[in-house]
Amino acid sequence: MKQTLQLRTSQHLALTPQLQQSIRLLQLSTLELHQELEQLLGDNPMLERLDDPLDHSVRLLADGAISQGSGNGAEGPATPAQEGPPGEGGETAAAAEGEGYEGGEGEGSNGGDDGDWSSSSGSKSADDEDSRPQLEASGCTLREHLLEQMRVTVQEPRDRALMEMIIDALDDNGYLEEPLEEIHERLPPELEIELDDLRCSLVLLQSFDPPGVAARNASECLALQIKRMPGVPLVTRRMALLIVEKYLTWFAQREFNKLKKALDCDDEDLREAQCVIRQCNPHPGAEFASGESDYVVPDVIVKKGRNGWLVTLNNDVVPRLRVNALYANLLKQGKGESQMNGQLQEAKWLIKNMRQRFDTILRVAEAIVERQKNFFSHGAVAMRPLVLREIADTLGLHESTISRVTTQKYMLTPHGMFELKYFFGSHVATEAGGEASSTAIRALIVQLTGAEDPKNPLSDSKIADMLGEQGMVIARRTVAKYREALKIPPVSLRKSL
Template sequence: MVRLTQQLSLEQRLTPQQILLSTLLQLPMLSLEQKIKTELELNPVLEESDELEEIQDEELEIEENAEEVEEIQEEFEQLEENNKSEEEEMYEEVEEDINWEDLINDESTYELKMPSQKDEDEYERPEVYHATMAEYLLNQLRLLNLQEDDFRIGEYIIYNLRDDGYLDPEVTVENIAQIFNVTPEHVERILKMIQQFDPVGIAARNLQECLLVQLEAKNENGEYDTAIRILKEDYEDFVNKRYEKIAEKLDISLDEVKKAVHEISRLNPKPGEGFWDVRQNYVIPDFIVEKVDDELVISLNEWNMPGLRISPHYLKLLSQARKLGKDVRKFLRKKVESARWFLMALHQRRATMLKVMHAIVEKQKDFFEKGPEHIKPMIMKDIADMIGMDISTVSRVVNGKYVQTDYGVFELKYFFNEGMETADGEEVSTLKIKERLKEIIENEDPNKPYSDEKLAEILNKEGIPIARRTVAKYREQLGIPIARLRRKI
C-alpha cells in the first residue's frame, strides 16, 4: 500500500533584483562596462547620453500625433517579434506585486563619475587591452540569436565562470533553473551550447566533462572513440594511470590505451587560462584611494563607462499608452521595468562597493597612509561585521577587484590575511611573516641553505611562534623550493 505524506519546507528564492545585483557586484570594472553595453543592446528603453542635452533634444522631437504613434507601434511590434519571452507571466505577476515608484526612488538615471579631485585633463587613462574571456564568449552568445530570456541564462553562466574557464561549483544547473524559473533541462541545453564555443570545453563543471567536450567536438570520423570510452567508462583508473587495468576492463590492447592517453594529454585542461594570462598584464583598478590634504579619498574608477537613463521619448509614449496596442503596451512596460531594475541595481552596486572599500581603508588605514609594511591581519568577516552585510556580499565585491593607491595597484584580496600573535602580544600579518621568511632565505648561505626546521627556529627567536609545518606551507606558497634544491652546486 502506497502511503502519502505531506511535508512543509522553507526554500529561499532570489528575486530578479537580487540576481541582478549579485551579478553586478562580482563584475570588475571592465566586465561591468561590457554588461552595460549588452544591456543597451537588449533594451531599447535604455540610452547612453548626456541627460540635459538629450532631454532638450527629445522635447523638440516628440509630437503628439497619430502618425508617430502608429510608427512607434510598428517599431515595437517588430521588437516584440524578435524578443518573445517564455517568462511573460512571471513578469506580469511581479508587476502587480511591486510599486515601482517607491522601489526606485526616482533614480531613473545613472551617471558614472570619476574622482572629484581629478581634473579630466590630468587623469591618465589606463591602457586598454583586448577582449576578456567574458567579452569573447558574450560575442559568440549574441551570434546564436537566442530569445532574450535564454540570452540572460547564457550571460549568467558566462559571468559565473572561474578564471580557469570552469563553471563555479556553487552555481549548479538546478540553481540556475530555479533562479530563472525554467527546467534544469532548459539550462543544460544552453550550457551545452556555451561549451561548444571557442575555446571548446569552456564552462565545463569538472575536468572529465571538459576533456569529453573537446574530444567529442573533434570526433568526426570516430578516431577518438577509444579515448572517449576511457573517459566515460573508466575515468578513475585513467586519473590514477592504471593503464593495464583499463585495457583489461575495456578489452582493448595496452597500446590502444597508451595512444588514447596521448590524445587526451594534448587537450586543454584549463580553457580559460589563456585569457586571464592576457588580462594580468593589463590590470585596471576598480577603486582609487589617494591622500588629498592629509585625508584619504576613496572613489570608484568609472572613467570609461557611459551614463545611463530611461529614454524620455519612451516614457512619454508610455504615458500615452491608450494610443498603443495591448501587446506593444505590455512590451513597453516590461522594458521600462527592466531598465529601472538595472539602474537601481547599478546605484546599489556603487553604494555597496564604496561601503566595503571604506571599511577596508578604515581597517587598513596604516597601510594606505604609511605603506605595505604596515598591513594588518584582516579577514572578510571583520569587514562584514563592520558594515552589517553578509560575508558572501563582501566576497563578491572583493573577488577580482583592484585598488590604485599611492604605493601601487593591489588586488583587494591582498588586504585579507590572517594574523599571528608574537611573543610581545602584538598581532602580525601572515603577509609580513612570509616577507620575513623570504628575506631570510634570500640572505642564507647558498652552500648551506636553511632547512624548514632551522627557518622556524630563526623566526621563533625573533618572537614569531611558528611551527616547521607552517614554515613549509608558507615557503611553498612563495614558490621557494626545499633546502636540498636551493643548495648551490
C-alpha cells in the first residue's frame, strides 16, 4: 500500500488558557477567589491591587495604642493605568467602568500611613487614666476553669495530680468517656494508687462548676444537675431523678403513657418532672468551647426600590485590579524583559476575566430575582418552580455555566441570606393542572408543624392530606422526605404532655 501525504482542514473546540482561567474563576467561591488572587498577585509583578484587604484591620500605633486604621485613606491619588502603553489603559479602563477593577482619580494605592501616629485613640483624657481601647480577653477553657477551682479546693499534691489527670481525660462537652479502670491501669504500680482514690477524685470533680461536669454518660450528667438544682420540691426531684436514671430512653422517645404507668403518676406530676429535666444542660462543657462563628459574605444584595427589586453587587467582595504603570512604561520604552510581556498579557486576561465573572453573577442574580418576585414579596411559600435551563435559555448561556455561578454564591435579601441554588427547585403538580415549587411545599410544612397542637401533632399522612386540600398532589413519603430534610422530628418526638 503506497503512503501519501494529505492536507485536510477541520474545526474543533479548544480551551485556551484564557478560557480555562475564566471557567476556574467563575466556579470559585468568594473566599477561594481572594486566595487565588493573592497567589496571582505574588507571582505577577505586572498586576497590582488598589483595594487593601487589611483596610479595616486593627493596627498597632507607636505608643502601643490600638487604631482601626484605614490603609487607603491617607494616600494621594493613584497613578492611572492609562499612563501605560496604548491598549493597556483601555483594557483596565473598561474594567473600571463596569465593576471598579481599576482605581480612578482620587483612589488610594497602598496601605501606607503618613507617619502621624499621634492623632489616634492613644491620647489620654483628664478623667480617664488610660483611654486606649481594651483588647478582648482570651476565653477561659474548661480545663483552666476546673484547674482554678481545684487550686482552692484541693491541697495535697497527690490529690491534685489525680484530679488533673481526670480533667485531662474530659472531652469538649465535659464528659469522662474513658473508664476509671483504664486510667488506673496506666498508672505505675510503684505509686500505690488505688481505684478508690480515683473514684474519690471524680466525685469531688463532679461537685465543681459547671454542674454535670465529669459525668460518664448523659444519665449521670442530668442526675448531677438535678441534685444541685435549687427550689425543686422533693417529690418532683425524686421523680425527675428516677426518669433520668432508669427511663431516659422512654423520656427521649416521649413514651409518656409508659412513663405514667411505670412511675404511677398523673399528667401534672410528669409535666413538672419534665420541666425540671428540660432545665438541665446535656453538654455542660460546650459553653467553654473556643470555636469561632463562621459567617457568609454575600456576592449580591437585593433591595426594594421604587420600581421593583434592585440587584447590586457587593462591592466589598469585588477586587479592584490594574496593570502596574511603572512596569508598563518600562515595556513601552523597550527596557523590559521578554518575560514581562507574557506577564502583562496574563494581567490583562485576569482583569478581563474578573470583570466577566462578576458580570455573569449579576446577570444570573437579576434573572433569578425577575422570576422569583413573589418570593421577595411574600416569602418562601410563594416560591415558583425554577430550573437551570430556564435561566440558561434566557441569558444565552450553558447550563453548566449557570451551575458554576450558583454554587457557593450567596444573595442577601430582606428574608435572609440564601445561596443562589436555593431559588431553584423541582415542581409538584397541582389539582388545577399547575405547578408548585418544592421549596414552597417545604415552607408550608414548616408552617403546619409550627402551628400544630403539641399534644396531638400532625402525622405525615395528615400533612399530605392538608396539602392536598390546598390543591397540591403530594405523597406521604414525599412529605416524610421533605420533613427529614428540614430536620423536623417525626410525630412521636414532637408530642408533649
